[in-house]
Amino acid sequence: MEPNQWYNLTVQECMDRMQTDLVKGLTSKEVEHRLQQVGENMLQEKKKISPWVILLNQFKDFMVLVLLAATLISGLLGEFTDAITIIAIVVINGILGFIQEFKAEKSLNALKELTAPMAHVIRNGELAQILAKDIVPGDLVYFEGGDRIPADVRIIVSHGLHIEESALTGESVPVLKVDGTIQDTEVPLGDQRNMAFMGTLVTRGTGQGIVIGTGMHTEMGKIADLIQSTDTMQTPLQQRLEQLGKILIVVALALTAMVVIAGIMHDHNPYQMFLAGVSLAVAAIPEGLPAIVTIALALGVQRMIKRKAIVRKLPSVETLGCASVICSDKTGTLTQNKMTVTEIWVEGMKIGVTGSGYSLKGDFLFEGKGGKPDRTSSFHKLMELNCLCNNAQIREEKKVWGIVGDPTEGALLVAAAKAGVTHASMQHWDRVKEFPFDSERKMMSVLVKNHRGSQTIAVKGAPDVLLSRCTHVLWNGNVIALTSSQKKQILETNQMMAGQALRVLAVAYRDVPAGERIVDEQQAENRLIFVGLCGMMDPPREEVRDAIKKCRLAGIRTVMITGDHQKTAEAIARQLGILPKGGLTINGQDLYNMSDEEFARKVENIYVYARVSPEHKLKIVRALQARGHVVAMTGDGVNDAPAIKAANIGIAMGITGTDVSKEASSLILADDNFATIEAAIEEGRTIYDNIRKFIRYLLASNVGEILVMFLAMMAGMPLPLVPIQILWVNLVTDGLPAMALGVDQPEGDTMKRPPRSSKESIFARGLGWKIISRGLLIGVCTLAAFWITLQAEPDNLVKAQTMAFSTLVMAQLIHVFDCRSEHSVFHRNPFQNKYLVLSVIVSVLLLVGVIYLAPLQPIFKTVPLNGKEWMILLGFAAIPTFAVGLMRLMIDAVIGKK
Numbered sequence: 001m002e003p004n005q006w007y008n009l010t011v012q013e014c015m016d017r018m019q020t021d022l023v024k025g026l027t028s029k030e031v032e033h034r035l036q037q038v039g040e041n042m043l044q045e046k047k048k049i050s051p052w053v054i055l056l057n058q059f060k061d062f063m064v065l066v067l068l069a070a071t072l073i074s075g076l077l078g079e080f081t082d083a084i085t086i087i088a089i090v091v092i093n094g095i096l097g098f099i100q101e102f103k104a105e106k107s108l109n110a111l112k113e114l115t116a117p118m119a120h121v122i123r124n125g126e127l128a129q130i131l132a133k134d135i136v137p138g139d140l141v142y143f144e145g146g147d148r149i150p151a152d153v154r155i156i157v158s159h160g161l162h163i164e165e166s167a168l169t170g171e172s173v174p175v176l177k178v179d180g181t182i183q184d185t186e187v188p189l190g191d192q193r194n195m196a197f198m199g200t201l202v203t204r205g206t207g208q209g210i211v212i213g214t215g216m217h218t219e220m221g222k223i224a225d226l227i228q229s230t231d232t233m234q235t236p237l238q239q240r241l242e243q244l245g246k247i248l249i250v251v252a253l254a255l256t257a258m259v260v261i262a263g264i265m266h267d268h269n270p271y272q273m274f275l276a277g278v279s280l281a282v283a284a285i286p287e288g289l290p291a292i293v294t295i296a297l298a299l300g301v302q303r304m305i306k307r308k309a310i311v312r313k314l315p316s317v318e319t320l321g322c323a324s325v326i327c328s329d330k331t332g333t334l335t336q337n338k339m340t341v342t343e344i345w346v347e348g349m350k351i352g353v354t355g356s357g358y359s360l361k362g363d364f365l366f367e368g369k370g371g372k373p374d375r376t377s378s379f380h381k382l383m384e385l386n387c388l389c390n391n392a393q394i395r396e397e398k399k400v401w402g403i404v405g406d407p408t409e410g411a412l413l414v415a416a417a418k419a420g421v422t423h424a425s426m427q428h429w430d431r432v433k434e435f436p437f438d439s440e441r442k443m444m445s446v447l448v449k450n451h452r453g454s455q456t457i458a459v460k461g462a463p464d465v466l467l468s469r470c471t472h473v474l475w476n477g478n479v480i481a482l483t484s485s486q487k488k489q490i491l492e493t494n495q496m497m498a499g500q501a502l503r504v505l506a507v508a509y510r511d512v513p514a515g516e517r518i519v520d521e522q523q524a525e526n527r528l529i530f531v532g533l534c535g536m537m538d539p540p541r542e543e544v545r546d547a548i549k550k551c552r553l554a555g556i557r558t559v560m561i562t563g564d565h566q567k568t569a570e571a572i573a574r575q576l577g578i579l580p581k582g583g584l585t586i587n588g589q590d591l592y593n594m595s596d597e598e599f600a601r602k603v604e605n606i607y608v609y610a611r612v613s614p615e616h617k618l619k620i621v622r623a624l625q626a627r628g629h630v631v632a633m634t635g636d637g638v639n640d641a642p643a644i645k646a647a648n649i650g651i652a653m654g655i656t657g658t659d660v661s662k663e664a665s666s667l668i669l670a671d672d673n674f675a676t677i678e679a680a681i682e683e684g685r686t687i688y689d690n691i692r693k694f695i696r697y698l699l700a701s702n703v704g705e706i707l708v709m710f711l712a713m714m715a716g717m718p719l720p721l722v723p724i725q726i727l728w729v730n731l732v733t734d735g736l737p738a739m740a741l742g743v744d745q746p747e748g749d750t751m752k753r754p755p756r757s758s759k760e761s762i763f764a765r766g767l768g769w770k771i772i773s774r775g776l777l778i779g780v781c782t783l784a785a786f787w788i789t790l791q792a793e794p795d796n797l798v799k800a801q802t803m804a805f806s807t808l809v810m811a812q813l814i815h816v817f818d819c820r821s822e823h824s825v826f827h828r829n830p831f832q833n834k835y836l837v838l839s840v841i842v843s844v845l846l847l848v849g850v851i852y853l854a855p856l857q858p859i860f861k862t863v864p865l866n867g868k869e870w871m872i873l874l875g876f877a878a879i880p881t882f883a884v885g886l887m888r889l890m891i892d893a894v895i896g897k898k
Helices: 003-008 011-018 028-038 051-057 062-076 080-104 107-112 219-229 236-265 270-284 289-306 315-320 330-334 378-388 407-418 463-468 484-499 544-553 566-576 588-593 596-605 614-626 638-646 659-664 674-714 723-733 735-741 767-792 797-818 834-852 867-897
Strands: 118-123 126-131 140-144 152-164 201-213 309-311 325-329 340-346 349-353 364-366 393-397 400-404 429-435 443-450 455-461 470-475 478-481 503-512 528-537 557-561 584-587 606-610 631-635 649-653 667-669
Touching (some): 236 270, 289 674, 309 674, 330 557, 378 407, 378 455, 378 503, 400 407, 407 503, 463 528, 528 566, 544 566, 544 674, 584 596, 588 614, 606 614, 614 631, 631 638, 649 659, 674 723, 674 767, 674 797, 723 735, 767 797
Parallel strands (some): 584 606
Antiparallel strands (some): 118 126, 118 140, 152 201, 340 349, 393 400, 470 478
16 A cells, blocks of 8 residues: 555554554564565665766767867877867866766765654564664654654554654644544645654654655655656756857868868868868867856856855856746745744734744734733733743744744744743743643643742633633723624634634633642633634745846746645735736645646646645646746755756755755755845856857857958968967967956846747857858958958068958957947947956957067967058958947937937
């Protein structure tokens, strides 16, 4: 029988199926037999790939093979500096990829740490402490507050047992467990109240259970299997660069072959043409591109760290830039994961409570007015009772307030502290007896006694149940008989508060007359005096609403995926602006009953998913991806890990997140702040824009170099550039400015445009045309400078080649400023990017060096140029950038007038 069906069975049926004894448990012999059959109670790992295989796989990439070929060619040409540079790039990228892949599977190790190391079991009729890995199906286990559940268990005894399951189910508060049978079928994990699951934590109470699943047969094991079987998505940047590499190699080889053939047909030396062709091939393939991409991403990572986002995988920064849907967990991500009293009702008056989380800062708004009430009021009595009928504690660590105990009780204690009522102020009361909360009574009560000997019963519980035990009400400081109209008003208020997704508790008390002896809860919890209602919730993070609004303006949809109840999820979603008018909300049961075809039709209009399991989250992510979305999945729990890994980019919470979710993620939010995601998306878009900028610059420059040679050969002219000049331009002039473009500042509309399609080509939005047109102009202008100089001095080929070489370099260095804008060179301040200005100055100085330094002239085949020649070459070099820029200004002016 599958674990998710055990909740339908009675305790006796469970014992019969597991063939165990309710009193004695299993015998040692039976344990040994079952251990051999099912194995140890541990999460199993699939066969690991050898680290050497992972390392070698890094060098199978198409672009890497092209780079290795370029290395060989550069070495044959004697250009060892170029060859060493290329090898260094290949090795660095290989190491980065190896580290990334080698660390990616740590999720399972982190998951193992959530399992309990020790457990208490009944064997051979005795209670014994054993290693959790030795537990087998059929074992009887005992657990109490502070214990971690060692396996999947059907609960057979529960005494006020509460278990924290938020990491597995998304439930924001500890769940009260029962030992009865659940009759419904297909009950979500969060509603299986007679089950306890491996890795979850007992917050209070005690219980016993029979183990029905161990190791990989637990709910935690299912998640481990999902993590291992989920493939990591290739990022859009990786896809585009792979496409780009294939395009470049085909185009470069075709054009190079044409240049060589044309040169030979015009009686040029075949050997010289071969060297020129090989040089062009090396120049046409931007071997510096992967290094520049890596540098741009690495610098982006440093900027993101300052904005509280820690990047685990470099390409994920760019991937964020094209995210179109953010699937966000609710508890701890959109909300604070801190139960907070937000509304109180006493004497027919609604009182708002300010402040958030467990901070003691806050106030009470009485009919819209701030301030604290008189100590004799009903309100103050309510606060005192909240403090007395409470087992939680408030603690301050490193100037941050937190609670120890049940979050619901902690919220009541914090509210009381805001009113000036604390355990310290109530020290004159001593607890005599406690009647713990259970699922049948739906209330908790304590008997307390003060130093004068007076005794009082303080009670809190479900409003409808507690109200039925009340005969009087505290009203205007007086105890009066509870009327039917007052009961109706209290119940209507309870319904209204519950409709706002508040968890509502009622508070009552009664003074115990002298001589009355309280022996049980039935005697204690009757003839009560009703005091008031406390409504609490896990409040949204204050900054999240603005972050979601900014994402919406950027064309990014936020979807809430939570294990919490549907009403609660809807209320939070509306407060945050996630759920628009007409937007759909579904729960895990709806999703289970929905066919894949129906889900595919509705997924675009679903904004809230409630009571979902890990498998559901994975299904949602994959359905959105199938619709062409780039999905970012945020979360903090174990249950989020498979979907985090399957998403295009997984985002984990740094403070509240489990190690499992962090290891499965690409990005970790150090401050658990949803607003940091918006900042990360802006950074991702900026980085992608910068990558497009230096691709535009590099390829336009390379096109210009190839066209200079190609057009010269087709026209039967001498070689305008010698091989060493081509390699020099490729290595020096292309490199420094391209790197500077990688850290360029963003343009103003970065977060005001929709996300680009994940299928968008790197050459989309006119980039391909800009590369070809600018490259053509650079090539033509360079050839024009060469031809004019050659016509003036037909016997001085070296000077003409120096003019061509200098014009080509300066045209590229001027063109780099044009690449900063999608519009033209006149749309941005050219001095804004100081790194770019510095790189251009360095490149110009290097050019001047190879022209005027005597030792370098024979190596680079150059001669000195005079002032007139510099004026000519600068004029030709400026044409590709400024002519197009002026044309764009005129077009914009005409369009503006219309």
